[in-house]
Amino acid sequence: MNPKTTPAAPAREGRPLPTLEDLARAAGVSRSTASRAINGGSRVSPAAQAAVDAAIAELGYIPNRAARSLVTRRAGSVALVIPEPDARVMDPYFAAVVTGVNQSLRDTDIQLVLLMSRAGDDSSRTLRYLRGGHVDGAIVVSHHRADGWVETLGSTGLPTVFIGRPWDRKSELPFVDLDNFEGGRLAARHLAGTGRTHLGTVAGPKDMTAAVDRLDGWLQGLKEAGLKPGPIVHGDFTTAGGAEAARKLFGQAPALDGVFAASDLMALGVVEAVRGAGKGVPEDVAVVGFDNHSIQAPNGMDLTTVAHPMVEIAKNAGQLLIRAIENTGEQLEPVIYPAELVVRGSSVM
Amino acid sequence: MNPKTTPAAPAREGRPLPTLEDLARAAGVSRSTASRAINGGSRVSPAAQAAVDAAIAELGYIPNRAARSLVTRRAGSVALVIPEPDARVMDPYFAAVVTGVNQSLRDTDIQLVLLMSRAGDDSSRTLRYLRGGHVDGAIVVSHHRADGWVETLGSTGLPTVFIGRPWDRKSELPFVDLDNFEGGRLAARHLAGTGRTHLGTVAGPKDMTAAVDRLDGWLQGLKEAGLKPGPIVHGDFTTAGGAEAARKLFGQAPALDGVFAASDLMALGVVEAVRGAGKGVPEDVAVVGFDNHSIQAPNGMDLTTVAHPMVEIAKNAGQLLIRAIENTGEQLEPVIYPAELVVRGSSVM
DNA sequence: TTGTAGGCGTTATCAA
DNA sequence: TTGATAACGCCTACAA
Numbered sequence: 001m002n003p004k005t006t007p008a009a010p011a012r013e014g015r016p017l018p019t020l021e022d023l024a025r026a027a028g029v030s031r032s033t034a035s036r037a038i039n040g041g042s043r044v045s046p047a048a049q050a051a052v053d054a055a056i057a058e059l060g061y062i063p064n065r066a067a068r069s070l071v072t073r074r075a076g077s078v079a080l081v082i083p084e085p086d087a088r089v090m091d092p093y094f095a096a097v098v099t100g101v102n103q104s105l106r107d108t109d110i111q112l113v114l115l116m117s118r119a120g121d122d123s124s125r126t127l128r129y130l131r132g133g134h135v136d137g138a139i140v141v142s143h144h145r146a147d148g149w150v151e152t153l154g155s156t157g158l159p160t161v162f163i164g165r166p167w168d169r170k171s172e173l174p175f176v177d178l179d180n181f182e183g184g185r186l187a188a189r190h191l192a193g194t195g196r197t198h199l200g201t202v203a204g205p206k207d208m209t210a211a212v213d214r215l216d217g218w219l220q221g222l223k224e225a226g227l228k229p230g231p232i233v234h235g236d237f238t239t240a241g242g243a244e245a246a247r248k249l250f251g252q253a254p255a256l257d258g259v260f261a262a263s264d265l266m267a268l269g270v271v272e273a274v275r276g277a278g279k280g281v282p283e284d285v286a287v288v289g290f291d292n293h294s295i296q297a298p299n300g301m302d303l304t305t306v307a308h309p310m311v312e313i314a315k316n317a318g319q320l321l322i323r324a325i326e327n328t329g330e331q332l333e334p335v336i337y338p339a340e341l342v343v344r345g346s347s348v349m
Numbered sequence: 350m351n352p353k354t355t356p357a358a359p360a361r362e363g364r365p366l367p368t369l370e371d372l373a374r375a376a377g378v379s380r381s382t383a384s385r386a387i388n389g390g391s392r393v394s395p396a397a398q399a400a401v402d403a404a405i406a407e408l409g410y411i412p413n414r415a416a417r418s419l420v421t422r423r424a425g426s427v428a429l430v431i432p433e434p435d436a437r438v439m440d441p442y443f444a445a446v447v448t449g450v451n452q453s454l455r456d457t458d459i460q461l462v463l464l465m466s467r468a469g470d471d472s473s474r475t476l477r478y479l480r481g482g483h484v485d486g487a488i489v490v491s492h493h494r495a496d497g498w499v500e501t502l503g504s505t506g507l508p509t510v511f512i513g514r515p516w517d518r519k520s521e522l523p524f525v526d527l528d529n530f531e532g533g534r535l536a537a538r539h540l541a542g543t544g545r546t547h548l549g550t551v552a553g554p555k556d557m558t559a560a561v562d563r564l565d566g567w568l569q570g571l572k573e574a575g576l577k578p579g580p581i582v583h584g585d586f587t588t589a590g591g592a593e594a595a596r597k598l599f600g601q602a603p604a605l606d607g608v609f610a611a612s613d614l615m616a617l618g619v620v621e622a623v624r625g626a627g628k629g630v631p632e633d634v635a636v637v638g639f640d641n642h643s644i645q646a647p648n649g650m651d652l653t654t655v656a657h658p659m660v661e662i663a664k665n666a667g668q669l670l671i672r673a674i675e676n677t678g679e680q681l682e683p684v685i686y687p688a689e690l691v692v693r694g695s696s697v698m
Numbered sequence: 699t700t701g702t703a704g705g706c707g708t709t710a711t712c713a714a
Numbered sequence: 715t716t717g718a719t720a721a722c723g724c725c726t727a728c729a730a
Contacts, residue, residue, distance in 0.1 A: 017480070017482075017506075062477055062480045062481055063481060064419070064481060064482050065415075065477075065478075065481035065482055065483055066414075066415045066416075066418045066419045066424070066481075066482050066483075067415075067419050069415045070413070070415045070416050070419060075415070076478075077478065077483070098465065102465070109474065111464070111474055111475065111478045112464075112465070113462040113463065113464065114462065114463035114465075115460070115462065116447065116451070116461070116463075125458065125460055126460065128411055129414075129425075129426065129460045131366070131411045132411055132412060132413060132414035132415075133366075133413045133414055133415050134414055134415075134426070134483075157366075
């Protein structure tokens, strides 16, 4: 508890906002009746309801949520926690997640707030926010191994849902995820099935479960197909990272005829690198990505990829969170979406 | 006041969070002393302070912000309002804005929350959130003509700063912006100065001041140079939109030798379209963008553009908001950054 | 330096 | 159907 520079607290100027008291007086009813009229209006006479409604419009009354949440123990908002440096906050993946979560909240009176806690930054500020009763629950996305969100949130009792399997397998916290393992396996099967034999891998960050699971599945698939895994390089899920990784790959093994990249963005980088080296996709090198971002490589070539219904997954996470908040005592189980391969031009001629 | 589906409110399970009362008891002091120890510790004996600190650690105490804000009238957080459909939420511009605002809050105990209110969606939910005392102030970015944020927020008294000049010129609300008019003018001067005479325009959305100001400045610059404005098409600030606009442009006037696009993303689309038509940049057509996003066109050609220090601008907006919240009564003036042209390969040979 | 008492705006309980 | 009244958790004069 040592706020750095909490600014002094001179109350804001201007007329104070109207309170329930003011509203009740204007409507000629008691505070309690006004309160009931505001919240659904059960056991309120039509006359009283009308009077209160009129007063609301006249005064521009809006309930003070701090006061309300103090007694209801509900904040009326949920957080989407993004433990990424702000630069990466804005990639298509997060756009999809935001879209999906918003969809799940559409018929609700719950407001979504995005919380970004930079790694290395004082994430305890975010934690205080989360635990201080500002939100009724949290969805954590893009969780990294060392960020500690699982333990931290798990111990607070704040309803929490992860998008993407969290690291701590013992954790009881529910999550929604794609079957990343199976996705990797499908990629291996596909490339093996089309006759590719010298395969390289551009894996994702080692500290994210999605990357690890995709890699594990891919290796398992290769094994089942009787193929040896070729060189493996880890990228950061970005296009530039994918290109760089691909160059390393071909530096180690110039004869590769197939590459699996753990994200479409990286796959795009791989395509660039292959072409930059004067080779063709898919004639010389087949490329398979992951996510089905419907990105096109520069000259209109489409990427073979593993479908990843991110919007749907995020939406499901939102619904799960709502159930966790309403907490009927039920144990919420993880939800895992099946993986599906989408074959396009980058891997078959 | 008619919450759609406010879920029933069964309090969350589990042990209740420790309260100040619990803390004080554990520390063997009174509530007030505990409170003082928590908030800066003035007039607290070292012994009492130590006892309270120990109890905090032991209990994992975190103040309930709803209760606190009820009495202090401070929420400890500010909102960044983004009135865009969630799909567009995640472009580089917003990434820069988030980065900048976060920087301004770095030494503060204030948490930044992102609020996205889709156009067409019930933005009153966002408004209730804003007015309900959940935040101490708001920064509005990407404000559109019809979204009503100026009037709405202006009337609430909530400290508000706009990034980008708001529509309502009468508004007293402070804002931070680039000198977009001058930026457009610089672009015109530059193209005229390099001998281009048949100029096309890819303007931005008509309902955003940045787009309008850039266009006005550009037209003014052309006038000063004695050039007639060629065809004008409005795009949506995206690459695809820019390409489409460029094709229309060349459909109307095939002999264009220069194009000004009101954003780098659109300029990129213009470059694509020009090349797609078998012409060269800059030999046949010079292209000038806006924003200095340091994007490269596919084959490594760099864009001439108008610099737009978005991070810096957003940071300034955050600082302005903090001052508005601390409100020493001073009238906060708009801040306008000078425009600067960055000449690169897309406009000169 | 400490503790007591009152109030912030709302909802919930319980008589009337 | 209505209206007192008591919390909710915290801060802050004020008095000790």
